[in-house]
Amino acid sequence: MSDTRQTIGRLDAVHPERAGLGLCVAALRPTGGCMDRERGSPLLRADFHVVLLCSGGSGDQRVDLAPHHHRPGSLLWIRPGQVHERPPVIEGTAVCFTDDFLSGETPPPAGPSSWHFGPADLGDVRSHLTVLQGEYRRYVSGPTSSRLTTGEQMLRHLLLALLIRVEQVPPLDETRPLPPHPVARAFVEMVERCFRSIHTAEEYAAVLGYSPRTVARASAEATGLTPKQVIDARLILESRRLLAYTDLPVCAVGHRLGFEDAANFCRFFARATGMSPGTFRASHRW
Structure with a gap:
């Protein structure tokens, strides 16, 4: 596969x-x-x-x-x-x-x-x-x-x-929709479109036409997260999907997410999740 x-x-x-x-x-x-x-x-x-x-x-x-x-x-x-x-x-x-x-x-x-x-x-x-x-x-x-x-x-x-x-009813899980903050909304929507190719908050701020400080403040107010945490969370979500649901080699997963070097992707994934991509895949096969 x-x-x-x-x-x-x-x-x-x-x-x-x-x-x-x-x-x-x-x-x-x-x-x-x-x-x-x-x-x-x-x-x-x-x-x-x-x-x-x-x-x-x-x-x-x-x-x-x-x-x-x-x-x-x-x-x-x-x-x-x-x-x-x-x-x-x-x-x-x-x-x-x-x-x-x-x-x-x-x-x-x-x-x-x-x-x-x-x-x-x-x-x-x-x-x-x-x-x-x-x-x-x-x-x-x-x-x-x-x-x-x-x-x-x-x-x-x-x-x-x-x-x-x-x-109006609290959900069973802890996730909440993003409040209607215009700068935060624009940032999160752009992350959803561009997370594979843009990995830094500064690049997002430049494309959106805001200062990095403005994007950081909006992200913190709306989500409680820094822009880097929002970007990394989206990368980790897609990493987990590809590792659990496909047989793509780890290096190919990293490449799809914009990591040219497989070692950099492995370090990023391990730092965020506490386990290597291979260990995660072995314990979460669908």
Whole structure:
């Protein structure tokens, strides 16, 4: 096995009925729809958000090596680019959407995040979801008319309301979306795009047009981390994905992440994780 594409299937945002619509709301089923795409890949990486609300059954699912347990009342939010197993056979609803659909209102990559709602919160979340589902069906399957020209705008607001209601409940894990700090947001989004080729805070600051001190202050205020810690954390996350999910040689993993010398990559990984890339791979094979 020599390439991530042999292990990890890529899911692009392709709506089954409305081309160009960056939102899909569907019942969770083991087959049909997106479940029939990339059937030969046990692992998936989507370029859109996937929110799974379980209403029946139970099962486990790993996202970026972290286990998440589905049961009635649980919700899992998988962010774009995160490597995840296929959902287990459970009953529930999947809400998939792109960053572009919400016109920049969605948080930068974080998580994944898990919730288990109590009765009151679950009732509210389901009420929001029911309204979203109804308007989604009306917009996608109903007759087209001039009165529905604002339908996509309504879906956008309903989805945003659902996500805000979800985030009013503390998640089971400790991860939090990045607060809406403009400089920090621009920095983290650029790290997500350029972490393979840019490894220093000074280079990011120069490209963004801010001083290194401004970027450092914004990063600390929004994330509690220095810019170097943000950059290194993103490199380590991708390193773990490639080491656990592929058979790429360690030197090739380092090269993909911008390390020309394999020894430098090994030292970087060991310093950040406390183990060598080979030891990590041996203990985290998927």
